[in-house]
Every structure is written in C-alpha cells, then in structure tokens.
Amino acid sequence: MSISAQQRGIARCTECGKLSHLPELGHDATAACPRCNTALNFRKPQSLQRSWAYTIAATALMIPANILPILTVISFGQGDPDTIMSGVVKLWVADLQAIAVIVFIASIAVPVLKLVILVILMLVVQCQLPLSRQQCTILYRFIHFIGRWSMLDLFMISILVTLVHLGNIATVESGPAATAFAAVVVLTLFAANSFDPRLIWDLDND
Amino acid sequence: MAEPSHIPHEFTACPDCDLLLQTAQSDHTLEGRCPRCKAVLWHAAKHTDTVSFAAAISGLILFYPAMTLPILKLKMVGQHGSNSLLGGIYRMWLEQEQILAVLIMLCSLLAPLLHLLLTAVVCFSVRFNHYPRHFPLWIKYKCLMQNWNMLEVYAMGVIVAYVKMMHDGEVTVSAGTYCLSALLLCVILCSQYFHEEQAWQHWEKNKPA
Numbered sequence: 151m152s153i154s155a156q157q158r159g160i161a162r163c164t165e166c167g168k169l170s171h172l173p174e175l176g177h178d179a180t181a182a183c184p185r186c187n188t189a190l191n192f193r194k195p196q197s198l199q200r201s202w203a204y205t206i207a208a209t210a211l212m213i214p215a216n217i218l219p220i221l222t223v224i225s226f227g228q229g230d231p232d233t234i235m236s237g238v239v240k241l242w243v244a245d246l247q248a249i250a251v252i253v254f255i256a257s258i259a260v261p262v263l264k265l266v267i268l269v270i271l272m273l274v275v276q277c278q279l280p281l282s283r284q285q286c287t288i289l290y291r292f293i294h295f296i297g298r299w300s301m302l303d304l305f306m307i308s309i310l311v312t313l314v315h316l317g318n319i320a321t322v323e324s325g326p327a328a329t330a331f332a333a334v335v336v337l338t339l340f341a342a343n344s345f346d347p348r349l350i351w352d353l354d355n356d
Numbered sequence: 357m358a359e360p361s362h363i364p365h366e367f368t369a370c371p372d373c374d375l376l377l378q379t380a381q382s383d384h385t386l387e388g389r390c391p392r393c394k395a396v397l398w399h400a401a402k403h404t405d406t407v408s409f410a411a412a413i414s415g416l417i418l419f420y421p422a423m424t425l426p427i428l429k430l431k432m433v434g435q436h437g438s439n440s441l442l443g444g445i446y447r448m449w450l451e452q453e454q455i456l457a458v459l460i461m462l463c464s465l466l467a468p469l470l471h472l473l474l475t476a477v478v479c480f481s482v483r484f485n486h487y488p489r490h491f492p493l494w495i496k497y498k499c500l501m502q503n504w505n506m507l508e509v510y511a512m513g514v515i516v517a518y519v520k521m522m523h524d525g526e527v528t529v530s531a532g533t534y535c536l537s538a539l540l541l542c543v544i545l546c547s548q549y550f551h552e553e554q555a556w557q558h559w560e561k562n563k564p565a
C-alpha cells in the first residue's frame with residue numbers, strides 16, 4: 151500500500167523539496183519551510199481555480215492570435231499579411247515542408263494540445279474520471295516539456311524583423327496577432343505551473 | 357548531521373504524486389525514480405558541481421559576444437541585412453511591440469544571464485563555504501531563471517529563420533551563431549550538472565544560526 155506524504159501530515163516544500171511536519175493550521179495561520187522560508191502547503195493553493203482561469207483566458211486569446219495577421223512581408227512596397235496558419239501553408243507550398251511542420255507544431259499544435267490536455271487533467275480531478283493516473287502524469291509532464299517551444303514563432307519574428315530590414319526592397323513587420331500569441335504562450339505556461347499533479351493521485355487515497 | 361549529498365536524507369516525497377519514499381539505502385551512482393509515477397527524483401552523481409561552475413563562468417564570458425555579434429547575414433538585390441539577439445529586441449521595441457520586446461528580452465537575454473550568474477554565485481558559495489545572507493533566495497531565483505531561460509528555443513528560431521530566408525536571398529551564418537551555440541552548450545551543462553539538493557544541504561549545515 152502506498153502512503154502519500156500528506157496522509158502522514160508531511161508537506162514537501164515546492165522550492166527546496168524538504169519534508170516538514172505540517173500541523174493543522176488555523177484559518178489565517180501560515181507555515182514556512184525551515185530550510186528556505188517558502189510558505190508550506192500540502193498542495194498548491196487554489197490550484198484548480200488558477201489553472202481554470204489561465205486556461206480560459208488563453209483559450210479566448212487563441213481567437214485573435216489565429217485570426218489576425220502575425221507577420222507582414224513588404225517587398226517593393228507590396229504588403230502581404232500572414233496569419234499563423236497561412237504562414238505555415240506558404241512554407242509548405244514553397245517546398246519547405248520540414249520547416250512548415252516545425253512551425254505548425256510550435257505555433258498551432260502545441261498551444262491547442264496544451265489547452266486540451268489541461269482541460270482533461272482538470273476534469274479528471276474535478277469529476278473523478280477513471281483515467282489511468284500514470285497516463286495523466288505523463289500528459290502533465292508532456293505539457294511541461296513542450297510549453298516553452300511555442301515561443302519559437304515569437305523569436306523567429308524578432309529575428310526576421312531585424313534581418314529583413316532592407317529599406318524599399320523588403321521589410322518584415324509584426325502584426326497584432328503577435329502580442330495575442332505571446333499572451334497565449336505565457337498564460338498556458340502559468341496554467342501548467344498552477345496545476346498540481348498530486349491532485350490526480352489523491353483520488354486514489356480517499 | 358550527515359555529509360551534504362545530492363540525495364535527500366532518509367525520506368523524500370515524490371513531487372508529482374506525493375508518494376512517501378525512503379532514500380536511506382539509495383545507490384548514489386544511479387538515477388532515482390519514483391516507483392509509482394516514474395518521476396525523476398534525483399540524477400546520478402557523476403561529477404560534483406565543478407562542471408556547472410566552469411560552464412557558468414564560460415557562459416558568462418561568451419554572453420556579451422553571443423548577444424551583440426550578428427547571427428545571420430542576408431544579401432538581397434545588392435542590399436545587406438544582419439541581426440543580433442540584442443538588435444532583435446531593440447527593433448521590436450522600436451516597432452511599437454514593447455510587450456513582445458520585454459518578453460523576448462526576458463526569455464533570451466535576462467533569464468540566461470541571471471541563470472548563469474546565480475549558478476556561478478551558488479557554486480562559488482558552496483565551494484568556499486561562504487554563504488551570503490540571502491542564500492536561499494539566490495537558489496530560488498536561480499531555479500526561476502532556469503525555467504524562463506529559452507535559449508534552446510531561440511536557437512531553433514535561428515535555424516527556422518535561416519531555412520525560411522534561404523530562397524529569398526543569400527543567407528550566411530555569422531560569428532554570433534557560433535558564440536550562441538557555445539553559450540547554449542554552457543547553459544545545458546550548467547543545468548545538467550547542478551545538484552540543487554546538495555546546495556540546499558550545504559546551506560542547511562552551515563547557515564548562520
């Protein structure tokens with residue numbers, strides 16, 4: 151039989167990993183880690199509420215991020231605004247399939263997958279869905295690992311805007327979707343960080 | 357108190373599933389994994405923090421050229437363009453994309469710099485047994501900066517931009533790319549060979565009462 155630290159009244163510090171006995175606290179009382187002075191809790195406080203808030207905000211911002219133009223290539227005075235998806239299509243048509251796949255994964259697949267997985271994980275905890283705890287934990291680690299790769303498109307914009315700055319011949323300008331997309335990336339990072347995977351395993355302990 | 361080690365003393369709890377585990381008889385040469393959810397609890401101790409200290413110092417030396425030297429150069433219809441990491445941030449700021457500029461600066465300049473700097477300070481403190489007053493904060497900020505350090509994603513961005521521009525003009529790799537690659541290697545070594553638990557135990561053993 152596996153025993154969780156919480157069942158023994160032991161809390162693990164989120165910063166330094168030290169275990170401490172955490173007594174029943176009064177309403178306004180807080181406890182701090184003896185090693186690093188971080189506030190001690192058995193689980194991340196308001197984990198689900200925070201994750202839901204970030205996830206919903208990120209989902210809403212996905213709409214402007216995908217509809218508005220993200221990048222405009224102006225060559226010889228002719229502007230040609232691209233959304234994230236049309237940029238991928240253009241790369242594919244220009245026989246740059248490998249790059250098209252990388253950009254598609256980083257800018258479209260990763261944010262969507264992250265949001266879908268977060269919703270699944272939160273529903274598993276809230277509705278006690280009978281999914282494999284092991285697989286849910288793998289999904290959680292997966293969104294943690296891939297989350298940062300969505301920044302790829304933003305870095306690429308900053309590189310292209312500077313590199314292709316050739317006066318009348320060609321310039322690249324960023325569009326309004328870039329800021330919306332940046333917000334999506336940051337919000338999904340926050341959402342994944344607020345979610346506490348131990349809540350999934352707690353379902354078995356009751 | 358026992359000697360500081362990269363493995364927690366006696367007991368630990370899995371960060372991903374909260375399983376309570378005994379670490380007393382653990383083999384120090386092996387990676388520790390949670391038996392229930394397979395989370396990595398600690399890495400095998402191959403080297404001391406000497407490697408991460410050396411990598412942090414090398415990274416700091418490489419930092420300025422990697423940020424300021426041109427990464428890619430473009431030749432198109434007789435015109436030349438080039439970019440550097442710092443230049444990219446500055447250009448975004450000028451183009452009224454201040455929020456983006458700040459975010460890119462955080463992930464590709466500020467976080468890598470602070471990550472290397474704080475790793476160097478923490479390794480130095482542990483090595484010479486001299487702990488600054490707010491040592492726990494230094495370790496905490498080091499972890500935070502490590503999470504926001506996205507230099508590897510930036511490197512992929514350079515590759516994608518290179519391939520994307522290849523058929524529009526003549527793109528060449530410049531000195532900044534080599535510095536950036538070396539800096540990335542330093543950052544990876546720096547995070548791979550740093551044992552947080554060991555630094556924490558050193559602090560716990562030697563902290564001023």
Ligand SMILES: [Zn+2]
Nearest residue numbers: 163166183186
């Ligand atoms: Zn702590």
Ligand SMILES: [Zn+2]
Nearest residue numbers: 370373390393
């Ligand atoms: Zn576990």
